[in-house]
Amino acid sequence: MYTRTAVWLHWILAVGIIGMLILGFCMLRVPPNTPARGTLLNLHKSLGMVLLAIILLRTAWRLAHSPPPFPDAMPHWQRMTAASVHIALYALLLAQPLTGYLTSAFGIFGVRVFGWELPKVFTANAAARTAFAGIHHVGAALILALVAVHILAAIRNWYFSPSLRGRMRIGTSAVQ
Ligand code: HEM
Ligand code: HEM
Secondary structure (H helix, E strand, O other): OOEHHHHHHHHHHHHHHHHHHHHHHHHOOOOOOOHHHHHHHHHHHHHHHHHHHHHHHHHHHHHHOOOOOOOOOOOHHHHHHHHHHHHHHHHHHHHHHHHHHHHHHOOOOOOEEOOEEOOOOOOOOHHHHHHHHHHHHHHHHHHHHHHHHHHHHHHHHHHHOHHHOOOOOOOOOEOO
16 A cells, blocks of 8 residues: 555645646637636646645655555566656656746746746747747646556556555555
């Protein structure tokens, strides 16, 4: 079993990241230069910066606490695949808010977190903004693809690997 802290951080971030993917893709469909788009974009930036703090906390927690060992019966290739997908998810989760921040920081509007304007570190630069927006877009697509693989693996394990079932379930975890 994962510890209670690991479980709560996992599910808070799962809801947050899936919400941000939906918000991100939807907000770009709202016509540019409208109040609605500005509101959604500011909400996206604000929630994204809060999620960055939670992602940093989760990564630090994970580095300081080993996950529960895989069951002995689990084939080597499955352990390697699970570990690789988890490492890739941590890396993408760390990179995504940073590329989002850089996209905004090189734009003309900067970054506001729930109305509080962050100090301007960079001067507006259209080429840098476009480059980071492209990386942010690819990052979102990669997160979406890996989360889909991750969810399919979780469903498969729930039904076919009883020893892996419920390791991330709220309420059944080890204290801490
Ligand atoms: C944005 C969505 C999600 C992200 C970014 C994510 C990320 C992760 C990461 C990084 C781990 C590894 C934890 C560690 O060892 O430190 C993990 C474990 C796990 N996740 Fe997710 N997850 C997401 C959504 C989900 C969903 C929707 C499910 C269920 C359908 C799920 C089920 C699990 C389970 C069962 C484990 C434990 C795997 C094991 O037994 O070792 N996750 N998740
Ligand atoms: C926490 C994780 C985040 C996720 C999962 C995420 C996801 C997304 C997605 C899916 C899009 C639409 C991409 C497209 O279709 O091109 C997007 C766009 C955008 N995001 Fe994020 N985002 C995150 C964090 C942030 C942060 C922290 C900021 C800024 C502080 C930010 C700023 C932006 C901006 C400015 C755009 C529009 C880019 C453009 O005009 O092409 N994002 N984001």
